[in-house]
Amino acid sequence: MQYHYEFILATMAVLGILFLFTFFKTVLPIRRNRMFRWLLVAESVTLIFNVLSTWYNSSFGQVPLIVINTFDVLFFIGFVSRDFLFYCYIESLVQERAPAIRLPRFLVWTVVEVSLLLILTSPWSGIVYSINDSGYHIGRFYRLVLYTNAYSYLLFSIGIVLAAISRNVLARIERFSLIGACLILVVGNIMRMLYPTYLLMDSFYMISILVMYLSFQNPDLYIERKTGLLNQSAALSILQEFGKRETFSVFALVLDDFSENRRLYGVRQMDAGLRIIADYLRTRYPDCFIAYLEEGRFMLIARQVLPVTTMCRDFDRRLQEPWHDIHVSLYLTASYVAFCGPLQVERPDIFLNYVATALRRAEEENQLVVIDEQERQRADHDAKIRAAVDWAITNNTxxxxxxxxxxxxxxxxxxxxxxxxxxxxxxxxxxxxxxxxxxxxxxxxxxxxxxxxxxxxxxxxxxxxxxxxxxxxxxxxxxxxxxxxxxxxxxxxxxxxxxxxxxxxxxxxxxxxxxxxxxxxxxxxxxxxxxxxxxxxxxxxxxxxxxxxxxxxxxxxxxxxxxxxxxxxxxxxxxxxxxxxxxxxxxxxxxxxxxxxxxxxxxxxxxxxxxxxxxxxxxxxxxxxxxxxxxxxxxxxxxxxx
Incomplete structure (x- = not known):
């Protein structure tokens, strides 16, 4: 049988580029990013051993049987693991927006476990494939195992994406990207069935992964341009991840009278000042994840308990001197908010509303505000008012x-x-x-x-x-x-x-x-x-x-x-x-x-x-x-x- 490898080189080139960007460029320490890295590893294993196993199977007799069996097993492991990790990535992405959307664990794991069991025993049972003196042979359950695994996880992925769409937690471009990535794999599996001698499936998978990288994984999507700090989307992802822990800390600050200062100093000077403050915070608190939330609001997130009182005193001391740069000299004041504990909310955007409400009160009262139960109730009341306003506008009341x-x-x-x-x-x-x-x-x-x-x-x-x-x-x-x-x-x-x-x-x-x-x-x-x-x-x-x-x-x-x-x-x-x-x-x-x-x-x-x-x-x-x-x-x- 004559196999066609001409699609592999371009796929390997794109995979190599994504490896460099994903493993050597700073990414957020969240489950989605870990799943994406594992997905790239699975794609690499599948791609490499797809080529090697196909080459050696077609050149049977020139390589020891144990080597051919090893390459074949590794290819099939990569193939089914890739489908499983694709679903895990989609699930982790959706759960950042709606944590309640998930499939039963036994269902998710059973498919891949059964597939792996059949693959690992295949050198002896011949269920998926077999190799004897006459060469390589497809087993009786070859298509059943591989395509049941592939289409199961595609159906699982499409199901949770549709659930997220029904809850309106995905932006329009995110909906198109996720559905498009799934449909690309559907087409790829169909093409693999129709043209088994063409190594096409890896190319379709690479296109799907590239779509997800451009839509969700590019680190630049999570950087705020004026300051170079993390943006609000990144902050939400980190809060979602840290919310799984029992305790984490937040220290937030807002530059007082930000709008008036922007009019006083000018937009260019204030933007330069924001960059200077961002550099100061990065240098002073290297162990924190620092986000800029617009309108002069900064938020530091840490796994450990932060010394809030000391941080307030240090920043106040720094504010006694102007923020200097070429053609920049800003005299500013700030107000502060602190939190330490479990997330205790279903979605991280609710917690971000707590921070925003507390920052407004801190600025009004010129004092440190700690996000406690009373502050949560105040923010929840604001959320109810916002919902009431939206309802009144929508219903013309x-x-x-x-x-x-x-x-x-x-x-x-x-x-x-x-x-x-x-x-x-x-x-x-x-x-x-x-x-x-x-x-x-x-x-x-x-x-x-x-x-x-x-x-x-x-x-x-x-x-x-x-x-x-x-x-x-x-x-x-x-x-x-x-x-x-x-x-x-x-x-x-x-x-x-x-x-x-x-x-x-x-x-x-x-x-x-x-x-x-x-x-x-x-x-x-x-x-x-x-x-x-x-x-x-x-x-x-x-x-x-x-x-x-x-x-x-x-x-x-x-x-x-x-x-x-x-x-x-x-x-x-x-x-x-x-x-x-x-x-x-x-x-x-x-x-x-x-x-x-x-x-x-x-x-x-x-x-x-x-x-x-x-x-x-x-x-x-x-x-x-x-x-x-x-x-x-x-x-x-x-x-x-x-």
Missing amino acids: VEVYYQPLYGTKEQRIIGAEALSRIVDPELGMISPGEFIQVAERSGSITQLGEQVFEKVCAFLAHQDAVALGIEKINVNLSPIQCRDERMPERLLAIAGNHHIDLSRFKLEITESALADRNVLQNNMKRLQEQHAVFSLDDFGTGYSNLMRVLRFPFSDVKLDMSFVQAYFSRHNRLLPAIIDGFQSFGVQVTAEGVETREMARELTRLGCSILQGYYFSKPLPEKEFLAYVARTQHDPEHTIRF
């Missing part, structure tokens, strides 16, 4: 409340601010201070804002607000919306669907959105061309000054509640000067947090054009708001006077 705006010149209610409210079946009414922050962090704030805008459009389309004296409805735009260059088109499309002109709105933009000046100015210009007007929200809570605000086309500036109330508590006497300054440039001033008659009188005297606060009304549902406006506008007994 975000409610809109309206807080009246009082015009001091008109001496009546002239508008309202639209405010989002979420009522969850389990959590009840969720505070806006909670769910707005959650929506901003999760990226769902854009959908939330657009849903509120659409409901306000529907309100204006079905109610004769002008007849009630309502000139404009104020609608908030989040900083994330303001950074989106497609935001004007989406708002115009929503308003157009309800046949509402943008002149009916006053779009409120917070101070933090002013940092992205070019994008914001372009968005405001496009909306202004469609008759929209703008108000700067929460003035006095950030770093904006009068001249910076005047670079933007704001018709109105809303003074933050804390800024207004500080004036009345005698803690801040700047309010009159601020109001005069804006008025001198023709910008109206709205005051939030008006709670008493005296505050309303004084703010009117100072020149505020619009007042908002509980003195007039709390935020009201649509029907209650309409009733309130009708009552205050037309019933003399309920007319607002001060």
Whole structure:
């Protein structure tokens, strides 16, 4: 029988390259990587002894029988072990995303154990193959053993991949890669059956392994580019691996006011500073796995118990000096989080949420936060709020409340601010201070804002607000919306669907959105061309000054509640000067947090054009708001006077 070896050289070349990258380039100490290394070993054994056994079998009589038997046995061991290790690799990969997905151990091991037993006894039994004076012969159960083994593990692999897909724990490219790798092997086994004289199966296996390497094993996939540290995906894999142990340690730190420092120093300087800090951490803690989680957050993971107090003190001491490099000099502060113990959660991403929640609290309170049971409950509560926000957005159940705006010149209610409210079946009414922050962090704030805008459009389309004296409805735009260059088109499309002109709105933009000046100015210009007007929200809570605000086309500036109330508590006497300054440039001033008659009188005297606060009304549902406006506008007994 004439065998064809022409496909082997390319397969061996690719295998050699993968060996170099996998065994000599740093990889994570996790089960998946160990399984991939063993899979490469099995492929090498199969490939080498496939060539040797085929060569010597076709040259029978020139080599001692014991050598031929040894080569044949090693080839078959590699062949069935390769299928088994392929499944083990797929299983370890899937279990990183969903640990509960696995097949019974006895089923997984039985197939390969029976196959190996039949192979090892074959030199005497002839079940798989036999060699006698006439040469090499295929045994009665040759195909049954090899292809039962191969297709069993392929079916096992496809089964757990489909289970992972059904649980939506795999990214789209990961789904295609895993299914594709399995289908390549199916085709390879079919080709081996149809063309037994062509050594094709190793090539198909090598293509499948290469697909998995490019999709999952390339170490560069787990490196964060700015710092050279591990990225979040790598951190999740390490947490999953360490979670199998009884105890491991985490020390996390966040650079305080990271966004503000990035604006202050510039993106290039901050990125350079991150690299300097990363180098410091690598040098100082070589036994830790160090990951950068974006937004100035670093996490160190260790098998041993870490000296947290000492680490905090050492890093604080280092922060007393600037982080220096060419054209870089950064003065920073940091806050810290610590954990020591078992993982105690089903998935590592849940633990990562605990770390993120603890880091936010550490930064707010400027103290070390230890992740304990109370901290876990706080993070679980945040997760429930996030789920409630997502559910409300998906099911269009975000409610809109309206807080009246009082015009001091008109001496009546002239508008309202639209405010989002979420009522969850389990959590009840969720505070806006909670769910707005959650929506901003999760990226769902854009959908939330657009849903509120659409409901306000529907309100204006079905109610004769002008007849009630309502000139404009104020609608908030989040900083994330303001950074989106497609935001004007989406708002115009929503308003157009309800046949509402943008002149009916006053779009409120917070101070933090002013940092992205070019994008914001372009968005405001496009909306202004469609008759929209703008108000700067929460003035006095950030770093904006009068001249910076005047670079933007704001018709109105809303003074933050804390800024207004500080004036009345005698803690801040700047309010009159601020109001005069804006008025001198023709910008109206709205005051939030008006709670008493005296505050309303004084703010009117100072020149505020619009007042908002509980003195007039709390935020009201649509029907209650309409009733309130009708009552205050037309019933003399309920007319607002001060």
